[in-house]
Amino acid sequence: MMRFARPGLCAVFLMLLVGPAFAQQPSMFDLPVLKLEANPAGGQSLSLSLQALILMSALTLLPSLLLVTTSFTRIIITLSILRQALGTQQTPPNQVLVGLALFLTFFIMTPTITEINTKVLTPYSAGQMGFEEAGTKTASVIKAFMMRQTRQSDIVMIAELGGEQGYENAEAVPFTVAVPAFMISELRTAFTIGFLLYLPFLVIDIVVASILMSLGMMMLSPMLVSLPFKLLLFVIVDGWAMTVSSLVESFSQRI
Secondary structure, eight states, rough: HHHHHHHHEEEEEEHHHHHHHHSSOOOOOOOOOOOEOOOTTTSSEEOOOHHHHHHHHHHHHHHHHHHHHTTTHHHHHHHHHHHHHTOOOOOOOOHHHHHHHHHHHHHTTTHHHHHIIIIHHHHHTTTTTHHHHHHHHHHHHHHHHHHHTHHHHHHHHHHHHOOOOSSSSSSSOHHHHHHHHHHHHHHHHEEEEEEEEHHHHHHHHHHHHHHHHHOOOTTTTTHHHHHHHHHHHHTTTTHHHHHHHHHHTTTOOOO
C-alpha cells in the first residue's frame, strides 16, 4: 500500500510547491470569457466572448422558440388534422407537412422579422445599441406579435395561476405569461380550424357507411370506399389553396 501511495504523495507535494509559482504568472487558460467591459461613454457591457457564448446557447433553444413564439404550432396541427380527415395515412409525409409549415411560418413572420432587423439588428451592428438592450427589444417585438393572437381570457388565467391580479395593457404582460397564454390560444384556434375542416369529410364517411350497410356490404371498409370521394372533393374545391389562405388570413386579425 505504501509503495503505491508514494507516487501520489510526491505528485501532491510537487503541486503544492509549484502551484504558487504558476499562480503568480498569467496563465494561458485565463480567458476573459465571463467578464464585463467598461464602455468609453460610461457603463459596462458584456465581453465579446460572453456574447458569443450566449448566442451559441440561444441557437440550441431556437427549435423550442420556433414552436412556442411563432405561427408554426397552429399551422402544423391544422395540417396534421387535415391529413387525418382525408384518411390518407402518411400522405403527405411528415417531412412535407413540416416543410410547408416552416415556410408558411417564415412568410407569416416576415413583418415581425423585418421589424426586428430594423429596430434591433441594424442599430446593434452599428454599435448604437448594447447586447442587453437588443435582447430586450427583440423580446418585446416577438411579444407584440404573440399578444395580437392571444385571447384575453388566457392571459388572465395564466396571470391568476401566477398570483397576479392583472395588467394595465399588453406591454405590461411579462414574457413568461405571454408565452403559455399564446400557446393555449394557438392550440384552441388550431383545433377549431381542424374541426371545421373535418366536418365535410365526416359527412362523406357517414353517407358511404350508410349506403354500404343498406346494400349489405358490411365486410367492406367504408374508409376504403370513401377515400376516392374525399380526394375528389378536396381537389375540386382546391383544398390546399383554401387551407393555406385561411391559415395565413387567420393571423392578420386579432383573435
